[in-house]
Amino acid sequence: MLLRPGGCSSGPCRPVTAIVLLAVALLAVSGCRGISVPPVPVLQSAAGANDRLAPIQIDRIVFNLTRGQQVGSYRGGHVYTGCGATLSPEPIYWKAGRVSADDAETQDVLGDALRGAGYNVVGPSEDLFVDTGSQAEFLVGGRVDRMLMDVCDEVSMMNARWLGTQSGEISVDVTWQVYSLLDRRVVLETRSQGFAAMQDGMPDGEVELILRGLAAAARNLAADRQLHALLRQDRQQLAAAAAPTSADPRTQPAVVLRPVALPEGALSERMRRVQASVVTIRSSRGQGSGFFVAPDLVLTNAHVVGGAERVRVVLLDGRAIDARVLRRAPNRDVALVQIIQGSHAPLSLRLEPPDLAEEVYAVGSPLDESLAGTITRGIVSRYQRDAEGFELIQADATIQQGSSGGPLLDAAGRVVGLSQSVLAGEDELSLGINFFIPIADALLHLNVRIDGS
Structure with a gap:
């Protein structure tokens, strides 16, 4: 506010006038x-x-x-x-x-x-x-x-x-x-x-x-x-995008992934390799998770990247890589991100849905980047549909804010879904009711297919 109190030495004083600033400047x-x-x-x-x-x-x-x-x-x-x-x-x-x-x-x-x-x-x-x-x-x-x-x-x-x-x-x-x-x-x-x-x-x-x-x-x-x-x-590299990310993925050419062999070794060895392929994603909206489905492609949620054109992909060892949002399907809450440089080991994908009571593992960066690579275990509790009619996997493998976009895996280390949301209590703690997008449906809405499928 601009203020003129009484006591002016020359001329009459006049009323207070307002300044539209979220502060009171007198x-x-x-x-x-x-x-x-x-x-x-x-x-x-x-x-x-x-x-x-x-x-x-x-x-x-x-x-x-x-x-x-x-x-x-x-x-x-x-x-x-x-x-x-x-x-x-x-x-x-x-x-x-x-x-x-x-x-x-x-x-x-x-x-x-x-x-x-x-x-x-x-x-x-x-x-x-x-x-x-x-x-x-x-x-x-x-x-x-x-x-x-x-x-x-x-x-x-x-x-x-x-x-x-x-x-x-x-x-x-x-x-x-x-x-x-x-x-x-x-x-x-x-x-x-x-x-x-x-x-x-x-x-x-x-x-x-x-x-x-x-x-x-x-x-x-x-x-x-x-x-x-x-x-x-990096604007020059980003300018090389083949299509605007606002375009419907179904109108764009299909992205074809090469099949990835099943990981070998004991469960602990397989999960260590999985951890290295799961990333933290930084965007203007905050932090989420994702995972490599090709040497230069990361799958995540659309709500993790929001409307951004560029995000930062952070590897398990802390290295940060520039990436662009290649395509997104907000209605199914999935997005595909392409790293600008480097090549990384993708995860094996399983298109067949997991069975009820099948053991599953969720991997991601819950709550904070320092918790990247966190693994939780649970079982498939049920299948249900969201408000839009899309199918969801319900499982009690614990996820939290920041886990969104991370993979849900079977005991063999194959991706069967990706984390989307959690039902929390009044104290914002997980109730063990967590929802995941089936991997086959995620790929379908992004017009991504596996070679030979």
């Missing part, structure tokens, strides 16, 4: 000391018209200003004779300390500025039931370290009454951080400045000035070569 006036606003050059965006850049989402702006710090000055004046022509300046002090703004208006203003500069900005959709922000690979946030405002508080030339409109100038210094949702860390910190001038006054003009100053800083951020290089990483 500005006060007293005394008689002005402030000058230095202009900032406008930089050219580093993004080209044909660049393929990773999707980013605006997260928040933090005002890192000290309580009591002067951030500008008000000058009263007639609209036609110019600001400062009749009244002396009144300094503006920041009264809120460190506050954060993560409201929709701020995100929209900054997002529009970067989008207009050629960057791939995603965020909440205008469709109330679709969140395109789940496609983001990076979050962008800013910290305002300095803000200077020269605000003209406009007065009527006819009767010297305050009009309730403001114009003026602003400059801001912003430190930006870019957070990778796939690496789960800040991968870039950089700075930019912004300058904005508003010639025509408007109600709550100070608010508009702040938003325009932040937008100008965001446009100058677009010129940062480090940011541009970061968002172009």
